[in-house]
Amino acid sequence: xxxxxxxxxxxxFLRTIQRPDYPLDEIDENxxxxxxxxxDSLALLQIITYLxxxxxxxxxxxxIDPGELRSVRTILDLIAREIAT
Amino acid sequence: MFLDINVxxxxxxxxGRTLNRREIAFRVAERVEQxxxxxxxRGDRVLVCYGNNLEFFxxxxxxxxxxxxxxxxxxxxxxxxxxxxxxxxxxxxxxVDSKADNSITTAITAxxxxxxxxxxxxxxxxxxxxxxxxxxxxxxxxxxxLFTSGSTGTPKGVVHTHRSLRARWIALRESLGVQSYDRTxxxxxxxxxxxxxxxxxFPWLSGLDLYIAPAFSTDFLMQLGHLIDDHKITFxxxxxxxxxxxxxxxxxxxxxxxxxxxxxxxxxxAHLWKQIQEWAGTREVFNAYGITETGSWVAGTTVGDFVxxxxxxxxxxxxxxxxxxxxxxAAAFDLDSPCKTxxxxxxxxxxxxxxxxxxxxxxxxxxxxxxxxxxxxxVGLIDQRGWLYLKGREREEINKGGTKIYPQDIDAVVERxxxxxxxxxxxxxxxxxxxxxxxxxxxxxxxxxxxxxxxGWMKRHLAEFKMPIRWYILDSFPPNARGKISRRVVQExxxxxxxxxxxxxxRAQP
Numbered sequence: 001x002x003x004x005x006x007x008x009x010x011x012x013f014l015r016t017i018q019r020p021d022y023p024l025d026e027i028d029e030n031x032x033x034x035x036x037x038x039x040d041s042l043a044l045l046q047i048i049t050y051l052x053x054x055x056x057x058x059x060x061x062x063x064i065d066p067g068e069l070r071s072v073r074t075i076l077d078l079i080a081r082e083i084a085t
Numbered sequence: 086m087f088l089d090i091n092v093x094x095x096x097x098x099x100x101g102r103t104l105n106r107r108e109i110a111f112r113v114a115e116r117v118e119q120x121x122x123x124x125x126x127r128g129d130r131v132l133v134c135y136g137n138n139l140e141f142f143x144x145x146x147x148x149x150x151x152x153x154x155x156x157x158x159x160x161x162x163x164x165x166x167x168x169x170x171x172x173x174x175x176x177x178x179x180x181v182d183s184k185a186d187n188s189i190t191t192a193i194t195a196x197x198x199x200x201x202x203x204x205x206x207x208x209x210x211x212x213x214x215x216x217x218x219x220x221x222x223x224x225x226x227x228x229x230x231l232f233t234s235g236s237t238g239t240p241k242g243v244v245h246t247h248r249s250l251r252a253r254w255i256a257l258r259e260s261l262g263v264q265s266y267d268r269t270x271x272x273x274x275x276x277x278x279x280x281x282x283x284x285x286x287f288p289w290l291s292g293l294d295l296y297i298a299p300a301f302s303t304d305f306l307m308q309l310g311h312l313i314d315d316h317k318i319t320f321x322x323x324x325x326x327x328x329x330x331x332x333x334x335x336x337x338x339x340x341x342x343x344x345x346x347x348x349x350x351x352x353x354x355a356h357l358w359k360q361i362q363e364w365a366g367t368r369e370v371f372n373a374y375g376i377t378e379t380g381s382w383v384a385g386t387t388v389g390d391f392v393x394x395x396x397x398x399x400x401x402x403x404x405x406x407x408x409x410x411x412x413x414x415a416a417a418f419d420l421d422s423p424c425k426t427x428x429x430x431x432x433x434x435x436x437x438x439x440x441x442x443x444x445x446x447x448x449x450x451x452x453x454x455x456x457x458x459x460x461x462x463x464v465g466l467i468d469q470r471g472w473l474y475l476k477g478r479e480r481e482e483i484n485k486g487g488t489k490i491y492p493q494d495i496d497a498v499v500e501r502x503x504x505x506x507x508x509x510x511x512x513x514x515x516x517x518x519x520x521x522x523x524x525x526x527x528x529x530x531x532x533x534x535x536x537x538x539x540x541g542w543m544k545r546h547l548a549e550f551k552m553p554i555r556w557y558i559l560d561s562f563p564p565n566a567r568g569k570i571s572r573r574v575v576q577e578x579x580x581x582x583x584x585x586x587x588x589x590x591x592r593a594q595p
Contacts, residue, residue, distance in 0.1 A: 019554070020554055020555070020556075020587045020588050021540060021552060021554075021587050021588065021591060022588070022591075023588060023591035023592040024592070037549070040517070041301070041303045042303065042326065042329070042330060042486065042517045042518065043517065044307070044330060044334075045329045045330045045333055045334075045517060046517070048330075048333045048334055052333075059333055060332075060334075062336075063308075063310070063311075063334070063335060063336040064334040064335075065307075066304040066307045066308065
């Protein structure tokens with residue numbers, strides 16, 4: 001799956017968990033997901049679950065750097081690293 | 086001196102700033118001088134709009150030294166809510182963080198209060214200064230006011246005296262000892278009882294070291310295992326909703342420093358309980374039951390042969406607990422009518438750590454306190470072993486991940502919106518927080534312009550975490566059997582309907 005497709009799927013997923021009262025037409029790749037208020041901070045749990053299920057990443061085993069979930073771009077970078085390994 | 090001012094070291098994990106006992110004494114002495122110059126005297130109150138940092142604890146001791154009362158509030162509250170609380174508290178001055186939004190200081194000024202922003206730079210020029218002798222404070226002086234609800238209407242402030250706080254700490258020392266709390270981590274907000282009275286002050290004022298993290302910080306939760314190892318943490322308290330993220334994202338601690346974990350402020354299910362035990366590598370994970378009014382932790386499972394169970398609390402920690410069939414205050418004196426063993430009823434607590442009352446609300450106080458007994462609002466039973474189990478809650482609060490949100494606070498804001506006819510806020514199940522906020526509203530006009538205006542009105546008046554995540558626009562509310570509006574009936578009616586697509590309406594904003 002190429003990065004563009006991963007991005008579209010990720011943004012599609014973020015749309016399902018974003019705060020209901022956050023009006024946004026487009027999600028910029030560099031937008032801070034929790035800092036901007038797009039998603040609730042504890043919703044990071046849902047992103048982790050999405051990555052586990054879609055890309056078979058075991059965070060319990062490897063741990064996670066919070067910065068890796070900061071934005072769409074950092075998450076896509078994380079996916080790229082996981083696929084490469 | 087009756088306060089245990091043999092404090093431990095303080096470390097702020099976000100910045101790495103740390104203070105030893107001598108430096109703390111020096112900083113407290115500095116603040117005492119400054120606040121004395123500001124006219125702070127015995128019987129005064131100081132409202133504090135920040136928490137979870139070094140300054141908070143320095144200010145607490147300085148305010149207590151001068152015989153005044155410390156009133157910490159949630160730093161996430163809206164300017165409207167802060168102004169409302171400031172008017173109710175009538176503080177000598179209000180401490181505001183330098184990072185606070187301008188709207189907060191404007192609101193405070195509008196309430197006629199003085200704003201002080203304490204400096205954050207930690208002075209290292211600590212001379213040999215002894216901790217100030219606490220000569221002005223009396224045991225029955227008001228020490229702490231913690232607001233549990235009413236930020237948008239009539240505030241409900243729980244007043245604790247030095248006597249009730251000291252009773253809590255002594256009870257905890259007798260019930261739990263202090264051996265496990267050498268290096269305590271606080272991840273909870275310091276403006277509520279669980280975080281402040283028990284997680285922080287109980288160990289810190291026992292001379293043990295305290296490590297302070299930003300409240301509920303997801304960055305810290307995802308690194309909790311490392312954090313515990315790096316600082317050799319021996320104890321932390323928590324709320325159940327914190328653990329979802331930690332168990333998924335954080336490696337377990339490896340150093341075996343952790344001796345005990347408490348979990349409270351919301352029901353802890355047996356499954357999660359066992360997962361925490363496994364992650365932490367210790368069986369010493371206790372479901373700590375507490376209420377702000379009782380000085381927080383008042384019962385829990387202590388060392389012994391217990392298996393995590395849904396609803397299990399355990400034995401009292403410095404309290405007597407009775408299950409009564411009545412919730413009327415007079416029932417507390419009626420020793421002939423307790424529930425039988427394993428019979429469910431209302432949970433009443435008698436403890437020396439009980440609050441003085443709700444600030445300026447005698448009637449409200451009388452509804453829950455009688456002869457030293459306190460009606461918790463919880464429903465439960467005591468089994469053959471004398472262990473307390475909770476079975477439900479009678480209070481209307483919405484427990485969003487351990488943060489209590491009162492539907493009345495949201496109703497009060499929406500009712501003031503010019504196009505509102507009726508409003509009813511209620512809790513809904515939430516996979517992350519356990520519960521979250523939903524709202525049903527009847528509007529005079531329910532077009533998109535009005536809904537957007539209502540949303541803007543609520544954003545201006547309510548803290549972000551109180552905003553309903555689900556909206557229902559109704560033509561009228563279904564009455565209950567007695568013809569009145571019931572939150573439960575409205576909630577059940579809404580469960581059959583599709584919620585408003587608020588995002589679509591807001592995105593279509595011209």
